[in-house]
Amino acid sequence: MTVRCFHCRNYCYWLIAILVSALPVGVNAQERPNILFLFADDQCFDTISALGNQEVKTPNLDRLARRGVAFTNAYNMGGWNGAICVASRTMMNTGRFIWRAHALENDLADVAAQRQFLSQLMHDQGYETYFSGKWHVKIDAEKIWDHVAHVRPGMPPTVEASYQRPNDKDDWHPWDRELGGFWEGGKHWSEVLADDATSFFEQAQQSSKPFFMYLAFNAPHDPRQSPKEYVEMYDRSSIAIPANFLPENPYMEVMGAGKTLRDERLAPWPRTPEAVQLHRQEYFALITHMDAQIGRILSELEDRGLADNTYIVLTADHGLACGQHGLLGKQSMYEHSMKAPLLVVGPGVDANKTIATPVYVQDFAATALDIAGIEKPNSFEFNSLLPIIDGKMLEQYPEIYGAYETDLQRMIRVGDFKLIHYPGNDAYLLFNVVDDPGELRDLGAEPEFAELLAKLKVQLEVLMKKMDDPLLSKQATGSK
Numbered sequence: 379m380t381v382r383c384f385h386c387r388n389y390c391y392w393l394i395a396i397l398v399s400a401l402p403v404g405v406n407a408q409e410r411p412n413i414l415f416l417f418a419d420d421q422c423f424d425t426i427s428a429l430g431n432q433e434v435k436t437p438n439l440d441r442l443a444r445r446g447v448a449f450t451n452a453y454n455m456g457g458w459n460g461a462i463c464v465a466s467r468t469m470m471n472t473g474r475f476i477w478r479a480h481a482l483e484n485d486l487a488d489v490a491a492q493r494q495f496l497s498q499l500m501h502d503q504g505y506e507t508y509f510s511g512k513w514h515v516k517i518d519a520e521k522i523w524d525h526v527a528h529v530r531p532g533m534p535p536t537v538e539a540s541y542q543r544p545n546d547k548d549d550w551h552p553w554d555r556e557l558g559g560f561w562e563g564g565k566h567w568s569e570v571l572a573d574d575a576t577s578f579f580e581q582a583q584q585s586s587k588p589f590f591m592y593l594a595f596n597a598p599h600d601p602r603q604s605p606k607e608y609v610e611m612y613d614r615s616s617i618a619i620p621a622n623f624l625p626e627n628p629y630m631e632v633m634g635a636g637k638t639l640r641d642e643r644l645a646p647w648p649r650t651p652e653a654v655q656l657h658r659q660e661y662f663a664l665i666t667h668m669d670a671q672i673g674r675i676l677s678e679l680e681d682r683g684l685a686d687n688t689y690i691v692l693t694a695d696h697g698l699a700c701g702q703h704g705l706l707g708k709q710s711m712y713e714h715s716m717k718a719p720l721l722v723v724g725p726g727v728d729a730n731k732t733i734a735t736p737v738y739v740q741d742f743a744a745t746a747l748d749i750a751g752i753e754k755p756n757s758f759e760f761n762s763l764l765p766i767i768d769g770k771m772l773e774q775y776p777e778i779y780g781a782y783e784t785d786l787q788r789m790i791r792v793g794d795f796k797l798i799h800y801p802g803n804d805a806y807l808l809f810n811v812v813d814d815p816g817e818l819r820d821l822g823a824e825p826e827f828a829e830l831l832a833k834l835k836v837q838l839e840v841l842m843k844k845m846d847d848p849l850l851s852k853q854a855t856g857s858k
Contacts, residue, residue: 410504410588411725412688413746414679416672417470417594419463419512420708421694423452423717425598425665429732433618435611435666438673439721442692444730446723447767451736453716454696456781456789458483460639461532462708463599466695467514469740471496473758476781477846486517494757495522496743497590503752506587510574511594523592525581527574530567530596534559541601542644543656552660553606560596560603568597572671579682588687590746593675597668598698600644602660604667612662617655622816624704625649632802633710634786641707654701661700689724689749693739703817711780711789711798712817724749727767735766736791737774779841784848790838797834801849806831 424431428440429448455476457465468479472489473496482489489495495517497507501524510527513519519526537559541550555561560568571593582589597604625648630636637647645653672692679685697715699705708715718739740760747754748762765771780789788799794812799805808822808831821827842850 410751411749412582412588412684413500413505413590413749414675414688414690415590415592415742415746416675416690416692417511417592418668418692418694418719419594419596419599420696420698421598421665421718422697422700422714423450423719424714425662426719429719434662436669438669438676439692439719441676442672442690442721442723446690446721446727446729447731447733449720449722449733449735449737449763451734452693452718452720452739452741453736453778453780453791454718454739455779456711456716456787457696457709458781458783460641460707460709461514462782463512463532463695464514464516466739467512468516469760470695470743471515473740473743473755473760475759475845476779477848478759481846483516486515490517490522494755496746497522497524497592499747499752499755500590500750503750504587505590505750506582506585508578508582508589508591509594510578511571511592512596513594525578527577528570530594533596533599534562534567534601537601537603542646543602543660544645544653551606552601552603552609552663554603557601557603559601566604566667568595568668568671571595572674575675576678579678579684582684583682588750590750595668595671598661598664602657602664604660604664608663608667608670609660611666612659614655614659617658617662619651619654620702620816622702622818623649623651623654627704629800629805629807630704632786632800632805634783634802639707639709641709642705644706649701649704657700657706661698687725689722689727691723691742691745692719692721693742694718695739709782711782711787711796713796713811713815716780716789722763722767733766735772735774736778737761737763737766738778741774777837777841779845781845781847781849785852788838788842788847788849790834790841792834792837795830795834797831797838799835799838801853806835808834 425434426439427434427436428443454466458480472479501507507524509519509523512530514532519529555564560566575593578591696708697717698708699714702714703712741763744754744758744760744762748764761774766774778791785801790797794810796809796811798807806822807820809817822831
């Protein structure tokens with residue numbers, strides 16, 4: 379029998395296991411750290427004030443960023459359909475890379491039977507597990523969590539059919555509680571989630587076990603509804619137009635992010651600066667409203683004396699364009715859509731530190747196991763962030779991979795450079811994402827980068843093979 383020590387993170391032998399099992403349950407629970415996971419939806423990596431975006435108001439996320447480590451290059455691997463959140467959350471909860479997670483999507487009952495979900499692994503090692511919020515994984519949450527409060531869908535169906543901004547009829551306002559959507563029974567879903575957390579903390583305080591709590595906001599996903607005072611915090615006419623704004627993206631159709639895609643129907647064509655300002659005003663307002671609820675959760679954690687022994691991790695399933703590159707959604711390989719915030723706070727974690735090492739948001743799954751002292755099973759492919767945080771490792775992965783649909787978009791990042799591939803017309807875009815974070819200058823056609831372009835094409839193909847990428851099979855058989 380082996381266990382993993384959450385202090386030194388080395389593997390210790392049966393003696394430690396015997397000693398731990400001999401301790402009174404209450405003592406063991408006090409020593410083992412709690413884990414609070416805050417999971418946003420559609421939150422772009424550059425929407426935290428303390429990390430450089432002075433336009434958005436995030437006092438509580440700022441507080442978290444100053445208390446711990448912020449990863450500034452945290453990627454989602456992409457998605458196998460337009461609902462990128464489904465792929466992201468399936469990867470997060472199973473620990474599998476994208477295409478192997480996709481292969482399991484309709485067989486998740488087998489994963490549960492093998493007790494290989496993150497929540498089950500935590501439970502089986504003595505953690506009490508709590509879930510509330512957006513689930514979007516193809517298995518009932520109640521089957522794999524000890525406690526479940528609310529299970530939310532991808533977005534509120536009562537608003538989905540009518541949501542478009544700007545609305546020429548002027549009959550839709552974010553604060554109109556009569557519209558339903560995130561306003562359910564007159565209360566916002568983000569506020570309900572904060573209420574759920576309060577109840578969970580009360581239970582946790584009475585429990586002899588450490589807790590693993592997974593709180594998943596629907597915010598700031600559209601429909602971007604929030605109280606009027608939050609919308610009015612932002613002067614729409616003063617909202618900055620992104621430097622990479624485009625009326626239309628020239629690769630729109632081959633990207634698969636065509637004009638008929640739901641996310642891209644949320645504003646008229648061609649995109650106008652005024653429409654982008656409206657979307658970003660309401661996006662920022664919803665982030666600030668979510669931030670306020672996170673503040674409530676953090677205060678409750680502190681008031682109950684649980685904060686000192688709790689790791690807090692905040693991230694999102696992916697980012698969002700919200701007016702960049704002519705796009706509104708997240709179905710692209712651009713930085714704004716692939717990257718999300720990733721904050722880690724907890725015992726022994728350095729304060730006010732940023733780390734630029736490229737990682738995946740799903741590395742949280744392996745990190746949670748590492749924090750809990752649980753040996754990572756072979757089925758988990760993502761890596762713990764703790765060695766990067768501790769400075770024991772400088773590189774998490776030699777390359778970062780991204781994909782959208784089985785044959786529409788691929789991406790590889792190596793060092794400062796990122797290659798995007800559109801198989802539909804065999805187009806390649808090359809960016810230096812450190813010098814050009816807005817991805818404004820395509821280097822692919824410039825002669826001095828021809829050698830690098832050729833090298834990255836080869837590296838992308840090799841990486842696709844490692845990922846069991848279905849595009850390679852389609853290309854080999856000549857199928858469409």
